Amino acid sequence: MFEPVLLRNMDVPDGHLLSSYEAGGGYQALAKALRQYTPDEIIDLVKQSNLRGRGGAGFPTGLKWSFVPKRADKPKYLCCNADEGEPGTFKDRIIMERDPHQLIEGMAISAYAIGAETAYLYIRGEYVLAIRRLEQAIAEALAKGYLGTRILGSDFNFVMHIHCGAGAYICGEETAMLDSLEGKRAQPRLKPPFPAVAGLYASPTVINNVETLVCVPHIVARGPDWFRGIGPDKSPGPKLYCLSGQVRQPGLYELPMGISLRELVEDRAGGPPPGRRIKAVIPGGVSAPLIPERGLDVGMDFDSLAAAGSMLGSAGVIVIDDSTCMVKVATRIIEFFHHESCGKCTPCREGLNWVVKVLRRVEAGQGAPDDLEQLEALCKGIFGNTFCALGDGAAMGLRAALAHFEHEFVAHIEERRCSFH
Amino acid sequence: MNMREMIEAAAARYPDRRSAIMPALLIAQKEHGHLPGPVLEEVADILGVERVWVYELATFYTLFHTEPVGLFHLQLCDNLSCMLRRSDDLLRHLETVLGIEKGGTTPDGLFTLSTVECLGACEMAPVMQVGDDYHGDLDIARIDALVDRLRAAAGQATGAELAVAEPPGE
Numbered sequence: 001m002f003e004p005v006l007l008r009n010m011d012v013p014d015g016h017l018l019s020s021y022e023a024g025g026g027y028q029a030l031a032k033a034l035r036q037y038t039p040d041e042i043i044d045l046v047k048q049s050n051l052r053g054r055g056g057a058g059f060p061t062g063l064k065w066s067f068v069p070k071r072a073d074k075p076k077y078l079c080c081n082a083d084e085g086e087p088g089t090f091k092d093r094i095i096m097e098r099d100p101h102q103l104i105e106g107m108a109i110s111a112y113a114i115g116a117e118t119a120y121l122y123i124r125g126e127y128v129l130a131i132r133r134l135e136q137a138i139a140e141a142l143a144k145g146y147l148g149t150r151i152l153g154s155d156f157n158f159v160m161h162i163h164c165g166a167g168a169y170i171c172g173e174e175t176a177m178l179d180s181l182e183g184k185r186a187q188p189r190l191k192p193p194f195p196a197v198a199g200l201y202a203s204p205t206v207i208n209n210v211e212t213l214v215c216v217p218h219i220v221a222r223g224p225d226w227f228r229g230i231g232p233d234k235s236p237g238p239k240l241y242c243l244s245g246q247v248r249q250p251g252l253y254e255l256p257m258g259i260s261l262r263e264l265v266e267d268r269a270g271g272p273p274p275g276r277r278i279k280a281v282i283p284g285g286v287s288a289p290l291i292p293e294r295g296l297d298v299g300m301d302f303d304s305l306a307a308a309g310s311m312l313g314s315a316g317v318i319v320i321d322d323s324t325c326m327v328k329v330a331t332r333i334i335e336f337f338h339h340e341s342c343g344k345c346t347p348c349r350e351g352l353n354w355v356v357k358v359l360r361r362v363e364a365g366q367g368a369p370d371d372l373e374q375l376e377a378l379c380k381g382i383f384g385n386t387f388c389a390l391g392d393g394a395a396m397g398l399r400a401a402l403a404h405f406e407h408e409f410v411a412h413i414e415e416r417r418c419s420f421h
Numbered sequence: 422m423n424m425r426e427m428i429e430a431a432a433a434r435y436p437d438r439r440s441a442i443m444p445a446l447l448i449a450q451k452e453h454g455h456l457p458g459p460v461l462e463e464v465a466d467i468l469g470v471e472r473v474w475v476y477e478l479a480t481f482y483t484l485f486h487t488e489p490v491g492l493f494h495l496q497l498c499d500n501l502s503c504m505l506r507r508s509d510d511l512l513r514h515l516e517t518v519l520g521i522e523k524g525g526t527t528p529d530g531l532f533t534l535s536t537v538e539c540l541g542a543c544e545m546a547p548v549m550q551v552g553d554d555y556h557g558d559l560d561i562a563r564i565d566a567l568v569d570r571l572r573a574a575a576g577q578a579t580g581a582e583l584a585v586a587e588p589p590g591e
Contacts, residue, residue, distance in 0.1 A: 166482030183439035244543030
């Protein structure tokens with residue numbers, strides 16, 4: 001029986017308060033880290049655990065940390081990416097609202113590992129309750145000596161600041177987030193240099209997602225073997241899955257990495273509404289290509305989903321049933337990417353504008369016979385030709401919808417109407 | 422603290438004052454309701470940064486409003502997870518009940534109606550943000566009850582609170 005760890009405090013009354021967190025053993029991992037391990041040993045523990053970034057890319061966290069130069073004449077920074085904007089994703093918000101100290105402890109240990117004394121927590125401005133809870137939790141942690149100078153009697157000094165975003169999906173891209181933190185329009189940077197070498201204020205910087213950081217105290221407390229023992233060895237650990245859309249029990253589920261998508265959707269979340277059948281599932285937020293119903297027997301981990309032509313992404317699992325028009329779904333997804341394109345590079349800015357126009361006319365029953373060829377040509381022009389992954393995500397999503405549901409697009413064009421509504 | 426003091430406190434968190442433009446704009450917007458040109462210039466002057474830096478952020482990020490918005494800004498999510506749970510019907514209903522189209526503000530200045538991209542609360546889709554609060558698992562009846570509650574709250578609000586909806590005098 002799998003024991004939830006990341007969500008273990010969800011149902012604790014006043015679980016967001018320091019007293020509740022301490023009562024459940026909170027901040028003991030930080031004490032253990034500072035007492036028993038050097039920073040390099042913490043990095044080794046995280047490497048051994050095979051923890052991979054939960055923001056979407058799945059990059060090995062310990063390896064990312066090890067890229068930070070040991071000797072640097074500039075201060076190092078830790079940034080927490082809490083700009084959770086991937087449609088279908090709400091896991092970080094729930095952690096920050098209900099268990100903010102878990103994140104603070106994870107950030108403190110991670111900052112110790114990379115040698116950072118300052119962290120910025122970049123959170124979306126819409127998350128007002130989470131922001132309030134975090135502000136309160138930071139104040140509590142400072143007063144109790146879990147943050148500040150000479151933490152728990154060690155030589156480690158660490159402060160963290162909240163930076164509120166203002167509604168730009170692109171800030172989830174880590175270099176765009178850094179530009180935003182520097183007070184600029186959020187536009188991705190050309191890499192290299194990578195943030196570990198020259199990130200925030202051109203200083204060595206590590207950017208990790210909320211869920212990644214909250215795994216860290218548990219790895220320190222229970223050891224890397226425990227973590228690696230959950231799920232596939234190359235993509236292990238407890239994982240948060242966000243279930244939404246046309247499913248009976250939407251919500252946040254903590255289960256092992258690698259659980260089958262079918263089990264997650266049909267058993268855990270109760271399947272589609274009565275009388276409906278699943279048509280397709282998006283496994284990792286709208287950037288992840290959809291998977292038709294027949295493909296649901298796939299493991300929810302980075303490697304299995306990549307092999308199946310999709311991606312784990314943010315594990316925002318969106319269920320689509322047979323009452324829904326896939327042209328409408330594809331149109332809405334591309335409208336989103338078009339709206340959020342930062343405008344820096346032409347293929348994304350102009351290409352998505354064009355794609356939206358074509359999709360809207362197809363959905364409205366006014367498509368032209370060559371519109372599907374147009375769409376593929378546009379995808380080809382966008383994919384691989386942009387600074388960041390936003391354009392790629394849009395093109396991949398559209399291509400998957402076209403590949404698996406071409407008949408619906410063709411029917412819209414030939415019948416000059418949408419048969420769903 | 423007044424606005425200048427709050428902005429100075431925010432600026433102290435960063436090694437570079439330019440980083441404080443976003444927090445300063447959020448502070449200024451809370452103070453003024455929206456961000457007209459003179460407010461943007463005041464922010465630039467307090468921080469001692471280029472005015473264009475402030476303008477370019479105020480027009481890039483969707484949470485900043487350079488035009489006035491109603492006392493209650495109804496921000497209905499219409500992204501995929503909410504769309505799959507009939508947010509389209511809720512939008513049409515709100516447009517009918519309020520007598521305005523998406524993007525509009527009621528003549529009394531009480532309501533602005535917008536659709537927004539994913540609010541990150543898909544477990545309670547369809548969802549709408551009003552001010553600081555999320556309202557989830559919405560249907561027509563809950564929307565009606567919410568609008569009634571907001572109207573009643575506006576009726577009890579003081580003149581000072583309602584002034585948030587009005588463009589500040591220059």
